Amino acid sequence: MKALVEVIVKALVDKPDEVKVTEVTGTNVNVLELRVDKDDVGKVIGKKGQTVSAIRTILNATSAKLKKHVVLEILE
Amino acid sequence: MEEQYQEFEAKTVDEAIVAAMKTFRAKFENLEIQVISEGSKGLFGLVGAKAAKILARPASRLEAPVSQTPGEFVPAPEPDEEPSPATPEDPALVEEAKGIITEILGRMNIPCQLRVHEDSTIEIVGDGSGLIIGKRGQTLDSLQFIVNRILNKDRQEPRYITLDTEGYRQRHMSHLKSLAIKMSQKARRTGQSVSLERMNPYDRRIIHLALKNDSRVNTMSIGDGIYKKVVIVPRKASK
Numbered sequence: 001m002k003a004l005v006e007v008i009v010k011a012l013v014d015k016p017d018e019v020k021v022t023e024v025t026g027t028n029v030n031v032l033e034l035r036v037d038k039d040d041v042g043k044v045i046g047k048k049g050q051t052v053s054a055i056r057t058i059l060n061a062t063s064a065k066l067k068k069h070v071v072l073e074i075l076e
Numbered sequence: 077m078e079e080q081y082q083e084f085e086a087k088t089v090d091e092a093i094v095a096a097m098k099t100f101r102a103k104f105e106n107l108e109i110q111v112i113s114e115g116s117k118g119l120f121g122l123v124g125a126k127a128a129k130i131l132a133r134p135a136s137r138l139e140a141p142v143s144q145t146p147g148e149f150v151p152a153p154e155p156d157e158e159p160s161p162a163t164p165e166d167p168a169l170v171e172e173a174k175g176i177i178t179e180i181l182g183r184m185n186i187p188c189q190l191r192v193h194e195d196s197t198i199e200i201v202g203d204g205s206g207l208i209i210g211k212r213g214q215t216l217d218s219l220q221f222i223v224n225r226i227l228n229k230d231r232q233e234p235r236y237i238t239l240d241t242e243g244y245r246q247r248h249m250s251h252l253k254s255l256a257i258k259m260s261q262k263a264r265r266t267g268q269s270v271s272l273e274r275m276n277p278y279d280r281r282i283i284h285l286a287l288k289n290d291s292r293v294n295t296m297s298i299g300d301g302i303y304k305k306v307v308i309v310p311r312k313a314s315k
Contacts, residue, residue: 003183004180004183004184007179007180007183008180008222008226011176011226011229012222012225012226012229046225048301048302050221050302051221051222051225053218054217054218054219054221054222055218055222057210057214057215057218058180058184058215058218058219058222060215061184061207061208061210061215062184062185064207065185065207
């Protein structure tokens with residue numbers, strides 16, 4: 001799951017080396033915390049959050065098999 | 077010579093239209109369709125189920141030749157009505173896209189093959205579970221959006237690719253077209269505007285185009301942002 005976010009986000013941003021994803025595992029929910037370079041935050045979020053919601057949709061499809069919720073948060 | 081209207085009956089209007097298209101071996105656009113009754117599932121699908129009934133005939137022969145070979149049923153749209161942005165042949169772009177898709181799907185643990193169609197649509201040949209399509213095609217649209225974003229990150233002129241799986245795009249388009257017809261019937265019958273649920277621009281375009289030549293109704297998009305509602309307004313009786 002973490003790798004999936006990394007692949008997508010690194011391909012979207014200008015500074016792929018600054019992309020850091022940490023996965024916090026809970027009983028029902030996994031939280032993915034995403035950190036990117038300050039200048040890249042807008043690219044990851046997209047116009048009206050379109051890009052980040054697309055990433056979340058893809059994550060939800062992937063996690064459907066695991067019967068676990070996955071939450072993606074962008075930290076600044 | 078004009079063909080006579082023929083009656084079709086099925087569980088739903090959609091199914092009746094499909095039956096009509098098969099009988100006349102005509103595309104949806106080339107049929108004149110009148111809905112007699114919309115049919116209903118009845119109470120819990122048990123009591124009072126009514127069949128949907130439509131009348132259909134091929135539209136005027138001059139502008140709509142039925143060119144398909146007998147037995148072949150292709151509800152394909154006119155090329156100029158394709159809602160996806162036309163992508164000229166560009167093998168490099170397609171190859172790049174294939175690389176991105178393979179990488180993402182690999183990380184999603186979805187084993188798949190990719191097939192490129194003549195119109196540069198990339199089809200994901202999956203296990204048929206519908207996982208890639210998602211609810212109302214959300215997952216497929218998201219995937220397509222992300223792939224296009226990545227493709228166009230460093231491009232001056234944006235180029236777009238279309239993703240498909242399990243024939244979803246085609247199916248979805250015929251569904252939207254019959255929905256448009258059905259709702260325009262409703263608008264005319266009740267004399268009131270009918271608003272559809274929120275849709276993305278491509279889906280809205282299909283609705284607008286489906287009713288473009290119908291002088292009895294107007295269509296307009298209402299709302300803000302990417303997802304707007306299409307409203308079908310009956311025109312005042314003017315013949």
